[in-house]
Amino acid sequence: EEATRDGRVxxxxxxRSRWFPTEQRDPTVVKxxxxxxxxxxxxxxxxxxxxxxxxxxxxxxILVQVHDALVLECNEDDAEKTKKLLVECMTDEYTFRxxxxxxxxxxxxxxxxxxx
Numbered sequence: 001e002e003a004t005r006d007g008r009v010x011x012x013x014x015x016r017s018r019w020f021p022t023e024q025r026d027p028t029v030v031k032x033x034x035x036x037x038x039x040x041x042x043x044x045x046x047x048x049x050x051x052x053x054x055x056x057x058x059x060x061x062i063l064v065q066v067h068d069a070l071v072l073e074c075n076e077d078d079a080e081k082t083k084k085l086l087v088e089c090m091t092d093e094y095t096f097r098x099x100x101x102x103x104x105x106x107x108x109x110x111x112x113x114x115x116x
Contacts, residue, residue: 011037012096042103043068046090053089057082071113083107 009030010017016037020030043065054060060082061073070090074082090105108116 009033011041013038013041013094016041039068042092042094045092046105049089050086053085056085060085079109083109 007021007025008017008019011034018033018037047062047065047070050062054062057074057078059073059075060078063071063073065071070086072082072086086107087105091103093100093102095101110116
């Protein structure tokens with residue numbers, strides 16, 4: 001509706017917006033933008049919290065993000081502490097148009113990405 005009216009679509013959380021010129025208003029892309037950008041906002045907030053608290057686990061490294069998954073590296077002795085920290089940082093609630101939505105995080109520990 002917004003794209004049809006004024007050519008702009010906003011994310012749900014931080015009102016990140018994207019302009020869609022008339023000739024580029026593919027309905028699928030326009031509908032997907034608020035969902036994808038809001039998911040990115042949620043992941044970025046969680047990553048920022050994790051980055052601010054990274055000193056709580058010695059030698060913690062954030063190796064890679066793939067869509068909604070993170071791969072971290074730490075000493076084996078700190079694996080459970082790292083798991084707990086990750087869940088604390090990535091779990092939150094967001095309110096959009098008067099509806100509060102909880103976002104949770106699943107964390108697993110393994111010697112390699114293939115193990116989890």
